[in-house]
Amino acid sequence: MKKLTVLLLALVLVLSAACMASAEDKPYAGQTLTISTFAFNAELLQKNIYDPFMKMTGCTIVADGASNAVRVTKLAEAAEGEYDVVIIGDMFVKQLMAEGKIDKLDTSKLTNLSAVYDNAKAPMGEGYGPAYTFNRLGIVYDPASCPVEIKSFADLWNPELKDYIAIPAITNTSGPLFYYGVAAAFGLEPGKDDDAIFAKLAELKPNVKSTYTSANNTITMLNQGEVCAAVLLDYSYTSAKSANPDYVWVNPAEGLFGGYNMLNVVTGSKNKELAELFIDYYLSYDVQYAEAMDGVDSPVRTDIVLDEEHAMNFTYGDMVNQLILPDWDFVTEKLASWTEKWNETFSVQ
Secondary structure (H helix, E strand, O other): OOHHHHHHHHHHHHHHHHHHHHHHHHHOOOOOOEEEEEOOOOHHHHHHHHHHHHHHHHEEEEEEEEHHHHHHHHHOOOOOOOOOEEEEHHHHHHHHOOOOOOOOOOHOOOOOOOOOOOOOHHHOOOOOEEEEEEEEEEEEOOOOOOOOOOOHHHHHHHHHHOOOOEEEEOOOOHHHHHHHHHHHHHOOOOOOOOHHHHHHHHHHHHEEEEEEEEHHHHHHHOOOOOOEEEEEEEHHHHHHHHHHOOOEOOOOOOOOOEEEHHHHHHHOOOOOOHHHHHHHHHOOHHHHHHHOOOOOOOOOOOOOOHHHHHOOOOOOHHHHOOOOOOOHHHHHHHHHHHHHHHHHHHHHO
């Protein structure tokens, strides 16, 4: 009996030690990290990022997915501490910064930051969050239904495409990129030639079936034959191509207009240390590689090597240096007037 008691005591001590070690290994157990993010590719993000991070840290992740514009409004109205991390496009980062919703972070804690491209380390200034992916604007079209071959933004004005194309709304991340693409197509300059640019957009209107706010809905329209061509960011092509491998991606002749999606800590986060750890984890080799292999995002790490099949749809390698990046301060300054003119032109379709 005495021997059994000793054995049981030893077992209790071993289990206690194991529990203590587990608690030490997962110091964030019991914390909840609330993330404002995209609704796009939610299952893959869960598999590649959220689940392994929760397993590693012991925390719980709550991901609130919606469009960029919707989330800017939600963050503006949220109580302090309601969100910890925001994952959002560059134009919207500027808006949130102006509203005081983006906190600076301790970049010395980002162990993976040195591995990313220089222009992804602090796109909005030192102390603010990094980009985790690049994107570029292109055209996806169905050669089986499209009456013309498309090689440029200018081709979208072809009268044979009447009521048959989708373009992004000006308030989307891709909207200002398209605006710059239209300007380039006709030798115009945003800010200087805005009246002429909107005159060209008015000429395009008969061809426009939809000015979209949701890439998902636009891909559905493409799949259902409601449109034969859509102006989309590169990461949307993965979803489109999975539905129809014959869809064609076009890098427009006018150039590679692009930008970033970024990771930032929300002002007032109650879990800032955990938020910074999450941002660092998002930049890790394993996450960046898994997201690229699953066709979710272009990697920002310089040490990620992709085969031709996986690199084909991404802003990757030499393309990074070819990107034409808008001045987002200038875009933010002009966006209200552009939006007003846009709504007048397209009657908020």
